[in-house]
Amino acid sequence: MKGFPDARPERWIGALALIVISLISLGNVVTRYITGGSFSFTEEFSVFLLVVLTFAGASVALRRNRHIRIGFLERALPLRFRQPLIVFQALCGITVLGLITWYGGKLAWQEYQWQSLSPGLGLPQWWYLVWLPVLTLAMLWRLLQQTRDRLTGELSDDA
Numbered sequence: 001m002k003g004f005p006d007a008r009p010e011r012w013i014g015a016l017a018l019i020v021i022s023l024i025s026l027g028n029v030v031t032r033y034i035t036g037g038s039f040s041f042t043e044e045f046s047v048f049l050l051v052v053l054t055f056a057g058a059s060v061a062l063r064r065n066r067h068i069r070i071g072f073l074e075r076a077l078p079l080r081f082r083q084p085l086i087v088f089q090a091l092c093g094i095t096v097l098g099l100i101t102w103y104g105g106k107l108a109w110q111e112y113q114w115q116s117l118s119p120g121l122g123l124p125q126w127w128y129l130v131w132l133p134v135l136t137l138a139m140l141w142r143l144l145q146q147t148r149d150r151l152t153g154e155l156s157d158d159a
Helices: 008-035 042-063 072-076 079-114 131-152
Strands: none
Touching: 008 042, 008 131, 042 131, 072 079, 079 131
């Protein structure tokens, strides 16, 4: 496969999250230095954006085949056993990501129904939680793409 497979939406989301974290942190430091006080929203937003950045980055890493995997057994097996192992690995990943998507979506929906508010700023809690199922769905899609590429030989772990 020439170059890196693309995960452009996740790259943009991650970059935007990192830029906003940097700007609000810088603004908070400058404000604290000048006035002795700080913005109340920076910690809550920074933690939320770090979670978004983590999941978006994990999706990009998944598409680019950069997650940690022990490939010794996979490389040692003949091709006829390697492909079932790749499918098994994918099924394990789909199971975990599917559970996170399902329960994350369920939690976000419950927070929406209960109209729960965040403790710091009093914003709807579901605003923060809805990103969990959205970005794990992106990871599921990238896992399926990666598995397809590995099974067809377009993506190799031999390097």
